[in-house]
Amino acid sequence: MVEVTLIGAGPSGLLLAHYLLQQYPAYQVRIYERRRDPRQVEFSKARTFPLTLSARGMHALQQVDGLAEAVRAIAQEMRGSVMHSQKGKPKARTRTQPLFTLDRTRLAIALLDELTRRYSPPRLQVEFECECQTVDFASQTLTLQPAAAPQKTVSYEVLIGADGVNSQIRQQMSLQEDFECETQIATNAYKSLVVALENVPEWVDLRPGYLHSWQLATGGVVLMLDQGDGTMAGVVHFPREQRQVRDLGSAREVLQFFQTYCPELGAVMGEADAEAFVQRPVSEVVSVRCNRYHQGNRVLLIGDAAHAVSPSLGQGCNAALEDVVVFGELLAEAQGEIREAIAQFTVRRQADAEALLELSNYAFPHQKRLLIEFFARQAIAKWLHPFWGGGFPPPMFQLLSDPMTPYSEILERYRGWIDRVKRVQVSGG
Numbered sequence: 412m413v414e415v416t417l418i419g420a421g422p423s424g425l426l427l428a429h430y431l432l433q434q435y436p437a438y439q440v441r442i443y444e445r446r447r448d449p450r451q452v453e454f455s456k457a458r459t460f461p462l463t464l465s466a467r468g469m470h471a472l473q474q475v476d477g478l479a480e481a482v483r484a485i486a487q488e489m490r491g492s493v494m495h496s497q498k499g500k501p502k503a504r505t506r507t508q509p510l511f512t513l514d515r516t517r518l519a520i521a522l523l524d525e526l527t528r529r530y531s532p533p534r535l536q537v538e539f540e541c542e543c544q545t546v547d548f549a550s551q552t553l554t555l556q557p558a559a560a561p562q563k564t565v566s567y568e569v570l571i572g573a574d575g576v577n578s579q580i581r582q583q584m585s586l587q588e589d590f591e592c593e594t595q596i597a598t599n600a601y602k603s604l605v606v607a608l609e610n611v612p613e614w615v616d617l618r619p620g621y622l623h624s625w626q627l628a629t630g631g632v633v634l635m636l637d638q639g640d641g642t643m644a645g646v647v648h649f650p651r652e653q654r655q656v657r658d659l660g661s662a663r664e665v666l667q668f669f670q671t672y673c674p675e676l677g678a679v680m681g682e683a684d685a686e687a688f689v690q691r692p693v694s695e696v697v698s699v700r701c702n703r704y705h706q707g708n709r710v711l712l713i714g715d716a717a718h719a720v721s722p723s724l725g726q727g728c729n730a731a732l733e734d735v736v737v738f739g740e741l742l743a744e745a746q747g748e749i750r751e752a753i754a755q756f757t758v759r760r761q762a763d764a765e766a767l768l769e770l771s772n773y774a775f776p777h778q779k780r781l782l783i784e785f786f787a788r789q790a791i792a793k794w795l796h797p798f799w800g801g802g803f804p805p806p807m808f809q810l811l812s813d814p815m816t817p818y819s820e821i822l823e824r825y826r827g828w829i830d831r832v833k834r835v836q837v838s839g840g
Contacts, residue, residue, distance in 0.1 A: 413438045413749055416553070416567040418543045418580055420444035422515070423714035423731035424573030425522035429475040430735055432530050435747050439534050443555060445542035445574075449520050460603045461636045461644050462518060463489065463622075463725040464511045464732075465812035471732035474739060481521050486511035487639045492622040495675060501616050507793075508812055512622075512636045514644065515728070543574070546583040548706055569749055570710045576697050578716035584706050597696035597721050600651045604635070604691075605644045606676060606684045615675045617643065625673040626779075629655050633673050643676075646722075657693055662686040696721045698768060703757045708750040713738065718764035720771040726811060726818075730767055733814070734760065766822040773832045774807060774825070781832060788828070 415431060417424050420442050428440045464472075464486065472479040489512050491505035526535065540558035547553075553570070556562050572580025576594075584590045608617065617623060619637040623645075626632055631649030638644050649656045659665050665685035670677030699719040704712045714731030721727075737760050741752035776782050795803040804824040810816045822829065 414568045415440050415749070416565075416570050417442045418444075418553075418570070418572050419574035419578075419714075419716070420446075420519065420523065420537065420539070421573060421575060421714065421731075422518050422522060422728060423734055424571070425519065425526055426471065426475065426478070426732055426735045427571065427573065427713065427738065428535070429478060429522065429526055429529075430739055432526075432534060433475055434739070434742070437747075438749075440530075440536075442535075442537045443541045443543060443553075444537070444539050446539065448523075448539040449516050450523065460515060460646055461512045461638065462515050462728045464513075464518075465725070465729055466508055467726075467812055467814040468729035468732045469511065470814035471729075471736045474736060478522065478525060481525055482513070482518060483511060485517055485521055486513040487637060488512075488620055489622055489636065490620045492624065493616065493618065495616075495623060495625045495673065497672065497674065503618075503621065504790075507809065510725075510812075512638075514638070518728075543579045546570070546580060546710075548583075548587070548710065551709065568709070569753070572710070572712045572716045573714050574716050576699060576715045576719040578712065580710070581699070581701070581712055581716050584710070584712070587706065590706070591702040593700045595698045595700075596651070597698065598651055599631070599648045599721075600657075600693050600695050601646045601648045602656065602688065602691050602693055603644070603646050604633070604684075604688055605642055606635070606680050607642055608637075608679060609641070609681065611679050615678050617675055617679070623675075625676070627672050629653055631656065633676070635676065651695065659689060662689060665689060698772070700765065700768060704760065705753050705757055708754040711738075711753045711756055717760075718768065720768050722771075723775045724767075724771050724808075724811060726767055726771065729811075730764070730818070736814075763818040766817075766819040769829060770807075770811075770818065770822055770825070773829045773836070776832045776835065778835055781835060785828075 415438060417428060417440060424442065428442060431438045431440055469479050472482055489510040491503060494502045542556045543553055544556050545554040552564050552566050554562060554564050572578050574580060581592060585592050611617065623635045624632055627649065629649060630653065631647060633645065633647050635643045635645035647656055659668055662682045662685035665688050666677065666680060669680055697719060698721060699715065701717060704717040713734040715727065719727065738752060738756060741755050741759060742749060745751035776785060789806045792803050792806045796805045807821065807825060810821045
């Protein structure tokens with residue numbers, strides 16, 4: 412019997428639990444999560460922000476019987492994008508392959524529902540509101556703090572940290588002499604936004620199935636997706652040091668802001684939506700880069716705990732779920748010997764994780780002229796690649812969606828563009 416202790420009940424941790432329990436009958440999984448069970452929290456209070464799952468993320472879900480179908484049933488299909496402007500008509504673009512969008516909380520609930528339906532103790536144990544505080548790697552023990560009980564110490568055979576960008580497991584690894592980790596706060600911050608679609612005027616184009624975007628004069632962007640429940644949800648990205656969005660302190664100010672910069676949203680936004688936006692916190696985008704993802708052969712980091720990236724390319728969740736695919740391949744090669752797979756995970760995954768970090772940081776330029784050029788290049792590549800594949804790589808987003816194309820290969824194909832954007836941003840141009 413192999414007992415795996417998982418810290419974190421987010422999408423990557425839950426998918427890994429599914430995979431281990433399905434593929435290896437001798438495995439048992441214990442999950443500890445510091446937050447409440449999302450199924451017991453009113454969704455309006457638990458909702459976070461919409462994720463986009465491409466073919467890469469769906470391929471990871473397909474490794475477990477029935478999971479992709481369960482997620483697809485509650486997700487919205489995104490067939491393209493619409494770019495809005497304060498003047499002129501919206502510009503729509505269609506995708507060759509659709510994406511699937513849903514709130515992160517809904518995804519976690521779907522994976523959790525399936526997990527607890529299929530497995531029960533002793534093979535599966537899940538404890539919510541139980542925070543990991545310390546790890547003793549020498550004695551293989553964890554100190555845990557339940558919300559309504561005394562602190563406790565438990566032992567582990569194998570420990571996997573899937574506890575996100577603020578990972579406590581990674582923090583404990585950072586106390587080890589040979590572990591190096593760099594966390595960086597992005598230049599942009601964000602606030603989540605939810606708008607009820609009631610009394611939509613005829614002139615407003617908020618067609619479902621498309622990602623809607625508005626470029627802000629202050630250097631930010633608003634991204635919104637129809638959720639299929641009578642609402643649109645998304646985020647307002649803005650320069651971290653810029654005060655305009657941060658300082659919106661009343662519903663009236665919020666309504667005026669969106670009526671000015673995002674007229675379509677401003678036309679449908681109600682006072683309750685605006686007040687809720689005021690109350691939501693400003694969040695920072697943090698990237699994580701580690702020199703390794705394991706501690707010996709008993710402790711492993713996956714997902715954002717190991718390699719968080721900015722959301723600019725919509726790849727964070729897709730990459731986190733793909734970690735499970737990579738780890739599953741290593742387990743198969745090691746004939747189920749999990750400690751051997753842990754020891755090899757960094758070697759197999761690190762180059763792609765670091766490539767995705769660079770792509771996420773520099774694929775989308777901040778400079779408006781370069782951004783226009785980027786979209787023009789992508790449109791040209793879409794038409795010319797089928798005829799002159801060698802001279803014109805596929806559009807970047809097509810490659811990012813393809814589970815058979817490693818992130819490191821995408822970076823090599825777009826190395827010239829990434830280096831150019833990097834030079835401009837470093838020089839402040």
